[in-house]
Amino acid sequence: MKCPKCNKSMKKIKVTIQDAKSPVTSFQCGSCGYFDFEEKSIHKAINEIKEKEMTLKIKQKIIKLSHGRLGMYINRDVARSLKLKGGEEVYVSVPDKKCFVVNLVK
Numbered sequence: 001m002k003c004p005k006c007n008k009s010m011k012k013i014k015v016t017i018q019d020a021k022s023p024v025t026s027f028q029c030g031s032c033g034y035f036d037f038e039e040k041s042i043h044k045a046i047n048e049i050k051e052k053e054m055t056l057k058i059k060q061k062i063i064k065l066s067h068g069r070l071g072m073y074i075n076r077d078v079a080r081s082l083k084l085k086g087g088e089e090v091y092v093s094v095p096d097k098k099c100f101v102v103n104l105v106k
């Protein structure tokens with residue numbers, strides 16, 4: 001690939017971007033310093049960063065309730081991001097022994 005500014009050939013360099021899983025391919029001109037990202041790989045990295053930002057992960061404790069039941073608070077941030085107000089119905093499923101999924105009934 002040639003540099004669009006000075007027409008010299010550009011070096012292909014893989015760079016890593018914080019919060020993106022895949023390295024991003026970039027082109028760098030050693031002559032004039034022109035720098036550009038390969039469109040396909042920068043889009044992939046942007047999507048990976050967005051995905052990471054959207055995953056809300058909060059560590060919290062299961063609390064003991066009466067009659068052998070257990071409970072969990074729904075944190076304000078979680079409630080806000082899911083637009084929960086209280087009183088909603090949910091489906092709880094257990095896909096494996098380390099995970100349970102709560103789906104909103106809609």
Ligand SMILES: [Zn+2]
Nearest residue numbers: 003006029032
């Ligand atoms: Zn150049």
